[in-house]
Amino acid sequence: MAIFARVELQQAIWPHDYVDMQERLKAIGFHPYLVNSENKTIDLPAGCYCSYDETNEVNGANAIRKVANSTGFKNKVVCVSFNNWWGYFTDF
Numbered sequence: 001m002a003i004f005a006r007v008e009l010q011q012a013i014w015p016h017d018y019v020d021m022q023e024r025l026k027a028i029g030f031h032p033y034l035v036n037s038e039n040k041t042i043d044l045p046a047g048c049y050c051s052y053d054e055t056n057e058v059n060g061a062n063a064i065r066k067v068a069n070s071t072g073f074k075n076k077v078v079c080v081s082f083n084n085w086w087g088y089f090t091d092f
Helices: 016-027 054-069
Strands: 002-009 033-035 041-043 048-051 075-082
Touching: 002 016, 002 054, 016 054, 054 075
Parallel strands: none
Antiparallel strands: 002 048, 002 075, 033 041
């Protein structure tokens, strides 16, 4: 199982205002990439994070909310848990 999170900091400047938050999210197991079935990492769009820690489902969502709130920016956080996913990422 995995948890996918999208964090938007209102009126923040990317990437400057996201750097500290991203480091704190990494510390609790959320990374700005996915690992595909071939064990390759795929970078996620700005403000998106993923964790494969099954114990993180509810605790992880609350922890992300706390990290986002600690930035001082108004924010929006969406977390989704899933067993399978399909995504299409095109790099031109």
